[in-house]
Amino acid sequence: QVKVVESGGGLVQPGGSLRLSCAASGIVFRAYAMAWSRQTPGKQRELVARIAGDGTANYADSVKDRFTISRDNAKNTVWLQMNSLNPEDTAVYYCNADGPFYNYWGQGTQVIVSS
Numbered sequence: 001q002v003k004v005v006e007s008g009g010g011l012v013q014p015g016g017s018l019r020l021s022c023a024a025s026g027i028v029f030r031a032y033a034m035a036w037s038r039q040t041p042g043k044q045r046e047l048v049a050r051i052a053g054d055g056t057a058n059y060a061d062s063v064k065d066r067f068t069i070s071r072d073n074a075k076n077t078v079w080l081q082m083n084s085l086n087p088e089d090t091a092v093y094y095c096n097a098d099g100p101f102y103n104y105w106g107q108g109t110q111v112i113v114s115s
Contacts, residue, residue, distance in 0.1 A: 009109030
């Protein structure tokens with residue numbers, strides 16, 4: 001059974017930082033690209049960052065130079081370090097494992113940036 005579980009969301013003040021974690025099980029982790037997306041009510045889900053199995057990372061322009069995605073294939077875990085947060089970053093953040101045949105999603109973790 002495949003599981004993708006996010007954690008680390010919460011309330012943070014503007015300018016603050018949060019680190020999201022995503023643990024995957026039931027897959028050959030290194031064979032999957034891992035990605036973080038986010039969604040706010042009434043808007044389409046937006047890809048934030050993606051990291052391939054070899055560590056190659058890509059970012060949305062809106063988060064470049066503020067967010068960093070990383071992974072540890074030995075721990076089956078991917079992280080999203082978010083710095084200089086602003087209220088526009090408020091969203092539910094989803095982790096997904098993007099494989100050659102299947103795409104697995106977690107349930108999401110809420111991030112609220114507010115004073």
